[in-house]
Amino acid sequence: MSHHIVEVKNLRHVYSDGTVALKDASFRITHGESVGIIGANGAGKSTLLLHLNGYLEPTSGNIRIGDIPLSKGTLPDIRRTVGMVFQDPDDQLFMPTVFDDVAFGPFNLGMAVADVEQRVTEVLELVGANHLRDKPPYNLSGGEKKRVAIATVLSMSPDILVMDEPTNGLDPFARRQLMALIRDFKHTRIFTSHDLDMVLELCERVIVLHEGEVWADGPTLEIFNNEKLLAECRLEKPLSMQGCPICGSGRLAGSAIPCPKSYASSGFDS
Numbered sequence: 001m002s003h004h005i006v007e008v009k010n011l012r013h014v015y016s017d018g019t020v021a022l023k024d025a026s027f028r029i030t031h032g033e034s035v036g037i038i039g040a041n042g043a044g045k046s047t048l049l050l051h052l053n054g055y056l057e058p059t060s061g062n063i064r065i066g067d068i069p070l071s072k073g074t075l076p077d078i079r080r081t082v083g084m085v086f087q088d089p090d091d092q093l094f095m096p097t098v099f100d101d102v103a104f105g106p107f108n109l110g111m112a113v114a115d116v117e118q119r120v121t122e123v124l125e126l127v128g129a130n131h132l133r134d135k136p137p138y139n140l141s142g143g144e145k146k147r148v149a150i151a152t153v154l155s156m157s158p159d160i161l162v163m164d165e166p167t168n169g170l171d172p173f174a175r176r177q178l179m180a181l182i183r184d185f186k187h188t189r190i191f192t193s194h195d196l197d198m199v200l201e202l203c204e205r206v207i208v209l210h211e212g213e214v215w216a217d218g219p220t221l222e223i224f225n226n227e228k229l230l231a232e233c234r235l236e237k238p239l240s241m242q243g244c245p246i247c248g249s250g251r252l253a254g255s256a257i258p259c260p261k262s263y264a265s266s267g268f269d270s
């Protein structure tokens, strides 16, 4: 399973206008890990993800996916291994219909028509978008586009799933559905999100980016309990770890239910 390893060494990225978006970022993610990349706006999260399958070229440093060093020559292999869901689904959808968009990758892999049909149906059902299969992607709502964009990546059966803010724009039901899908994905998962409750629920490990640097990298609960670190990086605890908004007492991690005392004091039960 060494092909599922992602290794980033001393990655630096300077955009053409001189913005230093990443400074010396290093980490190693191994097979089956589910890793959340978090940080304030502009911390460098999207820039980092865009390097993982070669959409951006490092100013310096290097990336290895399994045994393959990422370079122009290895891009086709890398992109077969690393499936990337972009932050903006419009960057991912370009065909006349949803079906064509989701079928594009499998056809390129040389799959037979019947197998492509089956694969497309499976992944569209997985993201709850099979009813949209004949629609032009540009007519879909934001959340629908996001689900189809995710389907275009799943249809390629990637070994490593990389997603930039996957729940952005999704309604609560679709968010839950996507979380289940991420949880069930057997291989490596790496995603950025401002949805820290989702990160808490799905990731055993978190990498915190701050002003282009890896500020912390460790077990999720340890990171979310480090109030000094969160304040330095302009982050907050997930809502489910914050005190009850009514009486201030703690809630269990992972629970969105206010404490029983707040029911009594707010008159919810009267």
Ligand SMILES: Nc1ncnc2c1ncn2[C@@H]1O[C@H](COP(=O)(O)OP(=O)(O)OP(=O)(O)O)[C@@H](O)[C@H]1O
Pocket (backbone or CB within 6 Å): 015, 016, 017, 019, 020, 021, 039, 040, 041, 042, 043, 044, 045, 046, 047, 048
């Ligand atoms: N094409 C670009 N040219 C110049 N600067 C850019 C470009 N894209 C991003 N940046 C800058 O690089 C820095 C990192 O941006 P990036 O999009 O990686 O942040 P982010 O952590 O994903 O932010 P957000 O949470 O807002 O999505 C920011 O200062 C941003 O303004």
